[in-house]
Amino acid sequence: MTVPHAAHAQNHQSSQDTGDFKTDLLGLVPFLRAFARSLCGSHEGADDLAQEALVKAWQSRDSFLPGTNLKAWLFTILRNQFYSDRRRAWRQAPWDQDAAEKIPGGGQDQGWSAELSDTARALRALTDEQREALILVGAGGFSYEDAAEICNCAVGTVKSRVARARKALIAILDGDEALPPSDRPPEGEAAREIMAQLDRLAPQDGPDAARRRRKESSG
Amino acid sequence: MSKDQNPNRDKARAIRARQRVIGRELRRIYDGVAQEPVPDEFLDLLRKIDAKDEPGKKSS
Secondary structure, three states: OOOOOOOOOOOOOOOOOHHHHHHHHHHHHHHHHHHHHHHHOOHHHHHHHHHHHHHHHHHOHHHOOOOOOHHHHHHHHHHHHHHHHHHHHHHHOOOOHHHHHHOOOOOOOOHHHHHOOHHHHHHOOOOHHHHHHHHHHHHOOOOHHHHHHHOOOOHHHHHHHHHHHHHHHHHHHHOHHHOOOOOOOOOHHHHHHHHHHHHHHOOOOOHHHHHHHHHHHHO | OOOOOHHHHHHHHHHHHHHHHHHHHHHHHHHHHHOOOOOHHHHHHHHHHHHHHOOOOOOO
């Protein structure tokens, strides 16, 4: 006997009432923070990002269609904010790892991965695209369709990103030596090894190339 | 899909089991953040937004 999920029992009758809308936003803040943390890795950066997104959401509340998924809408805003902030940051200053490590909360290990569980650390070895897809679907409970909307890509793309992310996580967790160290981002040997693994698992250039490479490395 | 090679099937089963464990761990991490109390800044922010955006309450 199947029990229908209560997950989509959201009834936005008319969120015209700004008070209601605000209450809805407030209720979603915990999830917004969790998603922000997964995107940024850093604790403070994540909360700043979540706050920016909240302001943006409020300012563009008229563009929200009542009855549609507010959480997905909010996450979309957060994600767009994240990538545009990062593009701006890249334009303004070249990435300086040493400087980043001196900024409190700017290091890689505040917050999200402070858990230091193997999975949390292995997540950092994924590409941004794989990580966000996996988090949305695997942890956030979004459908592939909603995740596709949030990530602004096709449903099939989300599916393949999630599948690749899962494979990559398993491969990383099974080969302990390839785990990024807990106190700094992967670099040098470890990073090369991870990249090699990801490359084998999630080839950008088609399955044939992957098979070729696997043959080369095993023979 | 009629190939019933046991090694493959076992491997697939092992991978699925592995993925379930990873899935649980992902949710644990995510829920861990989601269950943190919402910092005051967020409440302040929403309160401030209010004051700025609704100078004269529009009520029906």
